Amino acid sequence: MAVKMHILVCGGTGCSASASHEIVExxxxxxxxxxxxxxxxxxxxxxxxxxxxxxxxxIIPDNTFYTRVKPSxxxxxxxxxxxxxxxxxxxxxxxxxxxxxxxxxxxxxxYKKQLRIALRxxxxxxxxxxxxxxxxxGYKALATSLSRDSLDVLADIKSSGLRGRGGAGFPTGVKCxxxxxxxxxxxxxxxxxxxxxxxxxMDRSIMxxxxxxxxxxxxxxxxxxxxxxxxxYIRAEYPLAVHRLQVAIGQAREYGLLxxxxxxxxxxxxxxxxxxxxxxxxxxxxxxxxxxxxxxGEPTLKP
Numbered sequence: 001m002a003v004k005m006h007i008l009v010c011g012g013t014g015c016s017a018s019a020s021h022e023i024v025e026x027x028x029x030x031x032x033x034x035x036x037x038x039x040x041x042x043x044x045x046x047x048x049x050x051x052x053x054x055x056x057x058x059i060i061p062d063n064t065f066y067t068r069v070k071p072s073x074x075x076x077x078x079x080x081x082x083x084x085x086x087x088x089x090x091x092x093x094x095x096x097x098x099x100x101x102x103x104x105x106x107x108x109x110x111y112k113k114q115l116r117i118a119l120r121x122x123x124x125x126x127x128x129x130x131x132x133x134x135x136x137x138g139y140k141a142l143a144t145s146l147s148r149d150s151l152d153v154l155a156d157i158k159s160s161g162l163r164g165r166g167g168a169g170f171p172t173g174v175k176c177x178x179x180x181x182x183x184x185x186x187x188x189x190x191x192x193x194x195x196x197x198x199x200x201x202m203d204r205s206i207m208x209x210x211x212x213x214x215x216x217x218x219x220x221x222x223x224x225x226x227x228x229x230x231x232x233y234i235r236a237e238y239p240l241a242v243h244r245l246q247v248a249i250g251q252a253r254e255y256g257l258l259x260x261x262x263x264x265x266x267x268x269x270x271x272x273x274x275x276x277x278x279x280x281x282x283x284x285x286x287x288x289x290x291x292x293x294x295x296x297g298e299p300t301l302k303p
Contacts, residue, residue, distance in 0.1 A: 005040040005082060006060040010123065012208055013240055015054040019071060020044075023055055026074030033084075040082050046209015050110055053093060058105070058123075065105040066091040118165075122209030127244045130251040133212040139257055145220050146265040154180065154224045165203075179225040187227035189218045192288055193234035193241070196200035196280040207234070207241035211248035215258070215271060218225030222269045230271035233288050235278045245273060 009015075009024050027042045048056045052268035057077065064087055066077065073091060079087045092101040093108060105111050116122070125132040133139070156272045158173030179187065191214060195203045218230045234242060249271055249277060252258040260268050274292045282297040283286045291297040 003041045005041065007040060007042045007077075007082075008045050008058040008060060008123070009042060009129075010046075010048050010054055010056040011044035011240075012054075012122075012205065014047065014051040015056060016240065017124075018055050018157045021054040022071040023057065023069055023074055026071045027078065028058075030074050030078035034078060034083065036078070036082060040078075043126050044128075045125060046127050047205045048105075048123040049114075049205075050105075057091075060125065063104045063106065063300050065093055065103065065108070067093050074255045106261060118206060118213075119209070121213065122205055127209050127211055128247045129212070130212055130255060130257075133210070138212055138215055138261070142216050142219055142257070146236070146263055146267055150180075150223050153220065157224065172249075176221060176224045178233070179227075180257055186229065187222075187225055189222045189225070189227050189230045190289065190292075191218055191230065191232040192274050192283065192285065193232050193238075193245075194283040196235070196278070196283040204238060204241055207238070208244055211241075211244045212252065214245070215248055215252055218271060219258075219262070223267055228268045228270070229271065229290060232271060233276055233282075233292055234273060235239055237278050242273065242275075249273070 009020055009027070009028055011020060013291050022059055024042055024044055031037050031042070033039055039095050048058070050056060050067070055069045057066040057069045058064065059066070059081060064081065066073075066088065069077075069091060073088070077091075077188075080088050087103055089101060092103050094100065095102050095109065097109070102108050121133065121136055125136060130138070154173060154176055156175060158171070160173070162172040163169040164172060164175075193203055193207060193214075214232070222228060222230060232245060234245070236242070249258065253270075256262065262269060276282050276288075276291055279287075279291070281299065282291045284299045286302060287297040287299045291298070
């Protein structure tokens with residue numbers, strides 16, 4: 001029997017801290033007990049974004065959105081929703097303005113006006129399964145880029161208007177162009193995953209929920225600037241993000257998407273993770289580079 005239903009459980013930091021892993025264990029236990037493992041599958045995803053209402057469980061394909069789920073709720077979810085097709089009303093989101101239950105996240109005011117771009121896969125795919133990323137067109141941009149001249153790819157990045165997500169909003173294409181023109185025997189693509197701002201979860205959510213997108217972007221950048229090495233600088237206090245990046249890097253190597261002669265194009269690129277000790281200042285570019293080199297993390301004038 002083909003899997004007909006997917007039970008998505010948030011595995012982001014917020015929900016994990018509220019025992020979402022225990023919910024996963026209980027759901028799987030109930031599926032086994034009712035001999036439903038071929039009918040329904042539990043999938044651990046990245047962050048759904050609505051952390052206030054976590055732990056969150058979403059049922060696909062009907063898109064039912066359950067909030068503040070406890071491990072003890074797993075039995076009722078399986079017996080009522082999966083077996084009998086009846087929503088568990090007490091776990092549905094209640095809109096504060098109408099005091100009415102809303103079962104589908106598409107109809108929640110919190111989500112209605114959101115257009116997810118960088119976070120498009122978070123909450124939809126298993127971040128530890130590269131095939132789910134590929135199924136949503138993952139690595140398609142890399143394959144397309146490697147089939148073209150790198151100067152043409154760089155021109156597309158410039159014309160796209162893509163900018164950095166920091167306060168300066170520096171044009172990505174311009175930065176790549178500067179790096180490409182610089183003559184050096186070795187070049188590195190550095191991913192600043194330090195994100196030291198208190199409570200800042202933008203980049204962290206991407207790494208926890210969609211790590212392959214970070215890898216793919218670094219590789220396209222490397223192709224544009226003639227770099228063959230990637231470094232991800234991340235603080236050790238982000239164990240979940242570190243773990244999922246490690247898994248993604250390992251799977252990308254296994255599938256020939258990292259390493260030598262990628263996709264038979266002759267392009268070589270590999271990535272390693274470098275750990276920071278949590279210094280806020282090391283989120284600044286020059287301090288970050290000094291830290292990776294084993295020096296004191298102090299900002300200096302940019303070249």
